[in-house]
Amino acid sequence: MKPRITIEEVARLAGVSTATVSRVLSRPDVVRTRTQEQVMAAVRQLDYQPDAAARALASGRTHTVGCVIPTLDHAIFARSTQAMQTTLAQAGYQLLVASHEYDPDTEFELVRALQQRGVDSLVLVGTDHAPRLWKALSDWRKPTLLTWSCDPRLPSLGFDNEGAGRMAAKHLLELGHRRIGVISGFTTHNDRARSRVDGVRQLLAQAGLSLPDEWVTQQAFNLEGGRLGLRQLMGARQKPTALFCGNDLLAVGALLEAQRMGLSIPDDLSICGIDNSEMAQAINPGLTTVSLPTQDLGRMAAKSMLSAISGEVVPAQSLLPFELVIRGSTAAPRKSRTVSRLGQ
Secondary structure, eight states, X not given: OOOOOOHHHHHHHHTSOHHHHHHHHHOGGGSOHHHHHHHHHHHHHHTOOOOHHXXXXXXXXXXXXXXXXXXXXXXXXXXXXXXXXXXXXXXXXXXXXXXXXXXXXXXXXXXHHHHHHXXXXXXXXXXXXXXXXXXXXHHOOSOEEEEESOOTTSOEEEOOHHHHHHHHHHHHHHHTOOOEEEEEEOOTTOHHHHHHHHHHHHHHHHTTOOOOGGGEEEEOSSHHHHHHHXXXXXXXXXXXXXXXXXXXXXXXXXXXXXXHTTXXXXXTOEEEEEXXXXXXXXXXSOOEXXXXXXXXXXXXXXXXXXXXXXXXXXXXXEEOOOEEEOOTTOOOOHHHHHXXXXXX
């Protein structure tokens, strides 16, 4: 067998100390770029493979961060997780990702497995967690960050999901819509979905309007869920003239199903989503949506965890900004536009 290359051999070839080699491999952000290049050139030339177990024993760190997300099946989580992965990798950390499919018992087991594996920190999504998980996190002596929503019990980085729902509802109200329906994702174990519906309900109440049960449907967060939701809402006795959908996949599914049913978007029905995915721009008409900076969320989450691992104090709660992107899927109700033209 080929003899194992040692860190001392890498240090000699690079012309630096073994401590410098160790720093380049574990904390490249604290080493000058020229020195990093020298060391990594030696690493590649010698095909040096660091002993992860030895590094963890010496430093007390595994240089891993655990991230447990609801699902690997949605692009919105993929974008934020990829940004997190890239930022951590630049600092010499590896991201370990697992998904629980909105099952709190599965989430608990995954978190415990990552803790037992010795990750240096954890990143979780949302605020809906089993009581025993909250206890396990409070007893753990390493950093945990909540993302996508905020909770005073742990450092949090997320969005005002109620505010996003209110923003979408305000846009539809200002266009003149008074019959506004909602296609939401399943709200059980999903505080983000609940909060967005609550935001719509709050703004309608401020305008003296209600959100009847027959104008709200919960579906899987995918295109088929949007199609099913649209068919259900269009079967109501009094049909809504506008829809708010809990994400862009639901909104695009609803838009495609409406067109299949012979409805004109936005003449017969206005549709607004949330996320601002690539699909929202590609579909015809383009989808009006609340844009969430998900890649910024991933990068900031990674930087926050790196700071916490280093012993720095991170903000208790941070809310990221969002904005409404208006495209062709929303317009004033047909009747309002007809009255407006007659009055001119």
